[in-house]
Amino acid sequence: MKKVKGIPAGGDSGGPVMTVGPRGTETLIGVFNGSDREKSAEAGEVSQQLRWIRSVIRR
DSSP, rough: OOOOOOOOOOOOOOOOOEOOOOOOOOOEEEEEEEEESSSSSEEEEGGGHHHHHHHHHTO
């Protein structure tokens, strides 16, 4: 995975929204679902689906 800065645009929907903790631990917090391509981006929250997401990733 490549780390970038900026606003997501076309083709980014469904991509991960991550946070990085003080020790570098990355945590999935959402999924991109839209942006105005200039100043703001929207993301769906995933905390209620994390158990399912982890089970699928481990397959």
